[in-house]
Amino acid sequence: MRTVRRRKASVDHRTRVGQARRARTQARIIAAALRVFTEHGPQDPPVIDDFIRAAGVARGTFYNYYKSVGELLEATRKWLEDDFIESIEGEVASLDDPIERLTTGMRLWIRKAESDPLWCSFAAHAGELGGLAKERLSGDLRNGQRAGQLNYPSFDAAYDLVVGSVREGMRRILSQRVRRKYDLEIVQIILQGLGLGREAIARALARPLPVMRRTRQRIS
């Protein structure tokens, strides 16, 4: 009886230790990947060797976690997105007015891009908007239209205007320093495009922006 119990405990312990180790190794790889991806332009894509050297693990270890660079890229992207969404959720969730939500969301997004070049580079090159963000943006656009605040010719055009302008803004941020009020300017022009009235725009932009807590402390 005692033997069994001991063995069981020891198995549990081994399992727990193994899982912890696994998590730690994975975190090291992702953290290294963040650095590596930053240091490589699109014309000079990183190779697996770069990751294992940066993470200090063996070749084989890499394959225990990811099958390819693409998979690691995806994991890294997801990690970054989750990280950001998590941190913005709290601020926006409490707001009801779609205009307020839109304004706050876009400004935080641009600010994030300005303050975190690595994040910006990832987000700017993503193929499509992540699921959650797309959902929220769509909802806000439709609600704004329904409430008579917004006025645009078609949903697709409105969506493309918002996503395209913000993405172009991120490209600009990647290639040059932008002036301090750039976030306000780009948001203002987008709101104009969406057909929001002049005074409503002024009111929306006058609202102070909540400060975001710092993120990405877990792994660096």
Place this chain on the structure above:
Amino acid sequence: MRTVRRRKASVDHRTRVGQARRARTQARIIAAALRVFTEHGPQDPPVIDDFIRAAGVARGTFYNYYKSVGELLEATRKWLEDDFIESIEGEVASLDDPIERLTTGMRLWIRKAESDPLWCSFAAHAGELGGLAKERLSGDLRNGQRAGQLNYPSFDAAYDLVVGSVREGMRRILSQRVRRKYDLEIVQIILQGLGLGREAIARALARPLPVMRRTRQRIS
């Protein structure tokens, strides 16, 4: 004397024949490159072998013209851009009013993207707007503002709104069929964003679009 003359003539002839052959080969390579680039996504970049097989030339011949895939890509892009600019120049050059110029240019651009997926794919993935297009767009934006027709918070924001929205439109076109009036919608929302008055927008969009002559017959 006759000998000399004959020799000279023969040399000229050789030169002319050689140049013609050279031009033909280059055209074949570019034409093949257009096809090859279309058939490859960004995750599956074409290799030199693809081009020489498509063009039906030898490995070494490729290197007689281009040093790398990148160089060929650049040449192809330039060829396409030149081709389009050439064909649109005539229509837009005759217009004075910046609003008219903007509207016509953007609609032709979107239409081109709709009718020529290959062209769209190239233009959508280009790093930056080509020199000529950038110049014209900037001029029109500034003139429109100066004439009191447009009203935007900053030049950069306006530029990003136009380029970003159109680019996003091209992405959409690449991934799905768009409804017939999409060009009007996206242009309308952009004009709203630039602060053009409601009636001026209506007038601009009512103007009929000049038909463009077909292009790219030289090499395909």
Place this chain on the structure above:
Amino acid sequence: MRTVRRRKASVDHRTRVGQARRARTQARIIAAALRVFTEHGPQDPPVIDDFIRAAGVARGTFYNYYKSVGELLEATRKWLEDDFIESIEGEVASLDDPIERLTTGMRLWIRKAESDPLWCSFAAHAGELGGLAKERLSGDLRNGQRAGQLNYPSFDAAYDLVVGSVREGMRRILSQRVRRKYDLEIVQIILQGLGLGREAIARALARPLPVMRRTRQRIS
């Protein structure tokens, strides 16, 4: 505690096994390189493919050890030189008289060239004399002159006479069988050139040559 100890032991074991394997592979490559270099004249230089086929390793494996044929050549040369120097060291180190040292060294060198064509081919084509050999030769020449035994117009001329004549001797050995006493003849004429007296030459040549133990058993 036991787990830790076991893991550590296993890590050590892995390391040891890996290093042993590495050493073995490297030895195989060098051994193969010796054969390959012999079979190729300077007009028909070997390519990497020759080495990997001879060594029975994969293309990539070669690059894990050497970046180019030149690097491998250097490594092979060094290996051979070290091997020879090691084996001759014992015999010459015990001698004090510079004339004896010179005579013994040169005769052993020529004998080695006669008995080991591969070695001869490497040594004959080396750009310059290896560091150690150069050092010893220079010392002996200067000491002989200082002691009044040798008499030559300049150190450079003496050095060139020795190195040049021996090298030419190696070329001859490579291209034809030489008669048995060739080592004595070439050494005699060199000593004459260095200005050593007739009787001293006779005495030096009369001394029996120590037998050298066989070498290069490690890798072939």
Place this chain on the structure above:
Amino acid sequence: MRTVRRRKASVDHRTRVGQARRARTQARIIAAALRVFTEHGPQDPPVIDDFIRAAGVARGTFYNYYKSVGELLEATRKWLEDDFIESIEGEVASLDDPIERLTTGMRLWIRKAESDPLWCSFAAHAGELGGLAKERLSGDLRNGQRAGQLNYPSFDAAYDLVVGSVREGMRRILSQRVRRKYDLEIVQIILQGLGLGREAIARALARPLPVMRRTRQRIS
């Protein structure tokens, strides 16, 4: 009759013109080859493209004259050797005494090497001594021995001593500037090696060296 004669004359004329042209083209290629070979180390061997660019002829033209770089190298070597031999022939041919001939020949050779680095580089890397030079050297060595002036243990050893020491001297000249009297020193030590008496050596070295006329004007 007249017609025939005229035609014949014209054929002759064409033939003559053709031959002259051929000779001119060949001279251009060799002249260019000299330059090209100089500019390339042994680790970076020249390719046919280098020659045709330097000579300003077409690819095909090269093949009308030489089948490979090796053949061109041989032709160039021969041209240089002929050039030198031609220029030294006059001086040495008039001498009867083998010691004088040897001394003069070797000194002129070393001087040539010092004053013409390109020539030196070719001669130093030649596989074997050219036919004519070998013949003369052999004759002089044998005659000197027969006349009781020289005293060496074997012909082969003597030959190797001379050729090897001079070759080593050329290597030294290629890699560093040598002092002014180097030609005298190397010749002195060689004569010592060949067993020539002290005073005879002094006499031989005291003789003034004939000045050589400049060469290689035809093609550069």
Place this chain on the structure above:
DNA sequence: AATGAATGAGGGTTCATTCAT
């Protein structure tokens, strides 16, 4: 779970050679 030596397919590049004009 971690290691890292070995692998070899896959792609890049050069350059001697041919041949129609």
Place this chain on the structure above:
DNA sequence: AATGAATGAACCCTCATTCAT
């Protein structure tokens, strides 16, 4: 005889992937 575009064999090198320990 001269031209030079086209050719493709022969090399070079990288790097994702496997696997015994």
